[in-house]
Amino acid sequence: MESPPAYCDVSLPVPMDHVFTYLLPETLRHRVQTGSRVLAPFGHRTLAGIVLRTHSEKPDAPARELLRLLEEEPALDEDLLKLGRWIAEYYCAPLGEVLRAMTPLAGDVRRGKIISLTPSGRDAARQLHLTDGAEDDPARAILQMLDARAMSASYLKQKVPRAAAVLRSLEKKGFIEAEDVAAERDPLRASAARLRAEFVKRPGEEKLPKSQRELLSYLELHPGSHNVAELEKAVASASTAARALARKDLAKLTLEAVGATLTPFRPPHDLNAHQQEAFDHIRAALAKKEFQTFLLEGVTGSGKTEVYLNAIDAALELGRSSLMLVPEIGLTPAVAGQFHHRFGDRVAILHSAFHDSERAQEWRRIRAGEARVVVATRSGVFAPVRNLGLIIVDEEHDQSYKQQETPRYHGRDVAIVRARDAGAAVVLGSATPSLESRYNTERGKYQRLLLPERVESRPLPKVEVIDMRQEFLETRKQATFSRALVDAVAERLDNHEQAMLLLNRRGFSSFMTCRACGARLECPNCSVTLTFHRRDRRMLCHYCNYSCRVPERCPTCDSDHIQFLGIGSERVEDELHGAFPRARIARIDRDTVGGKRDYETILAKFRDGEYDLLVGTQMIAKGHDIPNVTLVGIVSADTGLGLPDFRAAERTFQLLTQAAGRAGRGTQPGIVLMQTINPDHYAIVCAAEQNYEKFYAREIEFRRLMHYPPFAALANVIIRGSKEEEALERSASLGRLLNPAPEGVKILGPAAASLSKLKNEYRYQMLIKTPSRKRLTEVLRDVRRFAAQEKWNPTSLVIDVDPMTLL
Ligand code: ADP
Numbered sequence: 059m060e061s062p063p064a065y066c067d068v069s070l071p072v073p074m075d076h077v078f079t080y081l082l083p084e085t086l087r088h089r090v091q092t093g094s095r096v097l098a099p100f101g102h103r104t105l106a107g108i109v110l111r112t113h114s115e116k117p118d119a120p121a122r123e124l125l126r127l128l129e130e131e132p133a134l135d136e137d138l139l140k141l142g143r144w145i146a147e148y149y150c151a152p153l154g155e156v157l158r159a160m161t162p163l164a165g166d167v168r169r170g171k172i173i174s175l176t177p178s179g180r181d182a183a184r185q186l187h188l189t190d191g192a193e194d195d196p197a198r199a200i201l202q203m204l205d206a207r208a209m210s211a212s213y214l215k216q217k218v219p220r221a222a223a224v225l226r227s228l229e230k231k232g233f234i235e236a237e238d239v240a241a242e243r244d245p246l247r248a249s250a251a252r253l254r255a256e257f258v259k260r261p262g263e264e265k266l267p268k269s270q271r272e273l274l275s276y277l278e279l280h281p282g283s284h285n286v287a288e289l290e291k292a293v294a295s296a297s298t299a300a301r302a303l304a305r306k307d308l309a310k311l312t313l314e315a316v317g318a319t320l321t322p323f324r325p326p327h328d329l330n331a332h333q334q335e336a337f338d339h340i341r342a343a344l345a346k347k348e349f350q351t352f353l354l355e356g357v358t359g360s361g362k363t364e365v366y367l368n369a370i371d372a373a374l375e376l377g378r379s380s381l382m383l384v385p386e387i388g389l390t391p392a393v394a395g396q397f398h399h400r401f402g403d404r405v406a407i408l409h410s411a412f413h414d415s416e417r418a419q420e421w422r423r424i425r426a427g428e429a430r431v432v433v434a435t436r437s438g439v440f441a442p443v444r445n446l447g448l449i450i451v452d453e454e455h456d457q458s459y460k461q462q463e464t465p466r467y468h469g470r471d472v473a474i475v476r477a478r479d480a481g482a483a484v485v486l487g488s489a490t491p492s493l494e495s496r497y498n499t500e501r502g503k504y505q506r507l508l509l510p511e512r513v514e515s516r517p518l519p520k521v522e523v524i525d526m527r528q529e530f531l532e533t534r535k536q537a538t539f540s541r542a543l544v545d546a547v548a549e550r551l552d553n554h555e556q557a558m559l560l561l562n563r564r565g566f567s568s569f570m571t572c573r574a575c576g577a578r579l580e581c582p583n584c585s586v587t588l589t590f591h592r593r594d595r596r597m598l599c600h601y602c603n604y605s606c607r608v609p610e611r612c613p614t615c616d617s618d619h620i621q622f623l624g625i626g627s628e629r630v631e632d633e634l635h636g637a638f639p640r641a642r643i644a645r646i647d648r649d650t651v652g653g654k655r656d657y658e659t660i661l662a663k664f665r666d667g668e669y670d671l672l673v674g675t676q677m678i679a680k681g682h683d684i685p686n687v688t689l690v691g692i693v694s695a696d697t698g699l700g701l702p703d704f705r706a707a708e709r710t711f712q713l714l715t716q717a718a719g720r721a722g723r724g725t726q727p728g729i730v731l732m733q734t735i736n737p738d739h740y741a742i743v744c745a746a747e748q749n750y751e752k753f754y755a756r757e758i759e760f761r762r763l764m765h766y767p768p769f770a771a772l773a774n775v776i777i778r779g780s781k782e783e784e785a786l787e788r789s790a791s792l793g794r795l796l797n798p799a800p801e802g803v804k805i806l807g808p809a810a811a812s813l814s815k816l817k818n819e820y821r822y823q824m825l826i827k828t829p830s831r832k833r834l835t836e837v838l839r840d841v842r843r844f845a846a847q848e849k850w851n852p853t854s855l856v857i858d859v860d861p862m863t864l865l
């Protein structure tokens with residue numbers, strides 16, 4: 059018989075391209091496989107990594123022994139490993155860090171101590187069996203427990219009084235040893251509020267403690283699943299008891315989808331002609347089981363979701379699973395609820411707001427093939443979906459699909475590669491597709507599907523552009539709201555309709571400046587001004603969260619002529635209160651919304667009519683469908699236009715069009731008032747007309763002329779360091795390395811980044827552009843090799859391939 063492999067190569071989450079070889083302990087030789095998640099010693103640390111292969115080739119240097127296998131079932135199958143390799147190559151990221159990002163279970167590992175008996179400890183324990191002693195002696199209890207098996211320190215501390223002190227003394231005597239390992243989390247640790255329990259069976263011989271007995275009878279008498287937190291009202295200690303019963307397989311615990319119970323059921327609509335035509339194309343691709351990418355371009359309110367739901371149905375009918383990606387902020391209870399109603403138990407929801415253990419549990423359901431419809435934010439693109447037939451990327455233009463830390467992958471693009479390998483269909487949906495995707499339809503890479511009208515022939519909202527320069531000339535007042543906007547808000551309040559007001563800038567005032575010397579108050583850690591937050595009475599940095607008291611005098615010249623300029627969302631809310639004292643006003647931005655739950659709560663209350671007006675940043679512009687909103691006011695359409703970024707116009711157009719699309723989605727038509735000082739800018743003109751085609755035609759010419767994506771592959775290389783000279787010098791040496799630029803490659807910089815200092819690090823930047831993707835990868839590989847040769851600290855080089863922002 060062939061002997062089992064003695065070694066395995068492991069990819070660890072470290073910023074190096076190395077693979078590390080470990081010796082497999084006897085007990086693991088038959089169990090560790092390609093894709094297994096394991097614990098390995100690394101220097102003085104213990105790291106969780108992924109096994110790339112097992113083999114029997116004796117390495118040159120003696121290999122250390124692997125510590126543990128984390129789960130019997132491999133975390134990544136061959137297909138996902140292949141996808142990981144593609145990401146590492148395309149985004150120039152270390153494979154180990156890519157694989158870690160692909161396995162959410164990584165968060166499942168918790169550091170802890172495992173206690174086991176030493177040989178003399180074992181002798182001592184055996185002796186105890188022979189002697190009588192006080193039954194409640196904690197040392198005795200611990201030794202006896204450990205004689206059965208090694209246990210975690212935290213478990214012993216739960217079970218035995220004064221365990222901590224006893225463990226210390228036993229360790230001193232040499233009876234026990236403690237090993238630092240990562241322990242797996244109990245999947246039942248999810249908060250009781252999110253758990254549902256139901257009856258499975260009565261116990262056999264086993265005697266249960268009172269609370270468990272009571273709960274079990276309650277569950278038996280009340281069939282169906284119950285919210286565990288709610289059960290507390292009926293049965294004392296229900297939450298602890300429920301977990302104990304689940305461990306004994308007497309009750310079943312399941313995770314509740316966020317908000318599944320909050321949303322009213324919406325019956326499926328009959329598709330209208332446009333929806334039907336789009337759906338027919340998608341269904342045909344599903345039936346052929348061939349890879350194909352569609353761009354579903356549908357105006358706001360055209361019913362894209364209904365097309366998705368039908369496509370998922372069709373995939374299920376063909377026996378295939380679906381994965382739907384939504385933007386970070388798009389996974390609201392309304393969305394989750396809709397999917398639950400339609401697909402029931404077959405749905406798994408993966409949300410970054412979930413606890414690790416909750417996510418791990420959903421992950422296992424997906425891997426086991428129980429969940430066949432997965433709705434997820436970015437990292438869900440790695441969910442181990444079985445028999446994948448369809449991937450939907452909703453709001454495909456959304457920036458949150460791009461990860462802003464290593465590995466800096468784009469969820470949409472990874473989805474397409476994954477679908478290609480799986481022979482699945484892809485549907486990218488948006489009212490304002492990214493230039494890249496729209497251009498791909500012209501090149502024949504994607505097929506374009508159009509939903510040109512709102513459902514039930516509802517009109518798109520009427521948009522009026524208000525020139526705030528003219529307003530100033532007429533009123534001689536620098537006002538936040540134009541007269542037209544004030545009138546329009548008043549009218550909504552009178553009619554009991556609702557309005558949304560968008561200003562994509564947080565805080566009360568964007569900066570503080572001195573009228574005597576002109577100084578602006580800047581962040582000491584970053585090259586940006588501090589924003590005035592009135593409620594907190596602080597000056598705050600939006601990049602590093604530095605904050606300080608609001609100075610009364612200019613820190614530079616000590617003058618007291620200081621003023622606050624630039625309006626933020628907090629001030630908009632404040633002025634609205636002033637203008638409409640009786641209106642009920644809510645605000646959504648990162649200062650009012652701590653977690654996802656706050657966001658959902660405010661939004662739900664607004665939908666239920668508990669507020670009249672909703673103020674907010676771009677957080678309010680996305681995807682919501684609130685029928686009673688008949689006015690959207692854009693306080694300033696100009697906030698993003700001035701940014702030194704080639705995507706500034708695109709981003710502005712998308713934000714304004716999406717925001718405008720919130721108006722008039724119900725039976726009442728809506729209007730949009732757009733205040734601007736750039737009324738002739740094409741991004742604003744086209745957004746006001748809600749004319750994507752016109753914007754696209756204009757913007758694509760600009761990109762072509764300037765050799766920007768989609769006409770070039772682009773990477774942003776940032777060199778950063780805590781010492782300015784060092785960062786400067788390193789960027790210069792990279793500049794020399796790439797000078798002259800390789801053929802067909804354009805290099806801009808090195809130059810100080812537009813955010814030249816961030817969190818106390820100085821930043822220099824190089825932009826690399828080339829029509830050839832292959833060339834770009836080669837150049838970046840050289841850059842990484844150079845940095846490694848020069849022994850730069852890995853964090854000092856940031857490579858962002860296909861960057862969404864150049865700041
Ligand atoms: P989009 O995502 O394209 O902006 P939604 O999918 O949110 O639009 O749909 C807008 C509204 O239209 C929703 O309330 C939805 O239930 C409804 N709807 C979808 N399809 C139809 C249809 N065929 N007939 C009537 N209403 C529909």
Ligand code: ZN
Nearest residue numbers: 572575612615
């Ligand atoms: Zn001053």
Ligand code: ZN
Nearest residue numbers: 581584599602
């Ligand atoms: Zn700062």
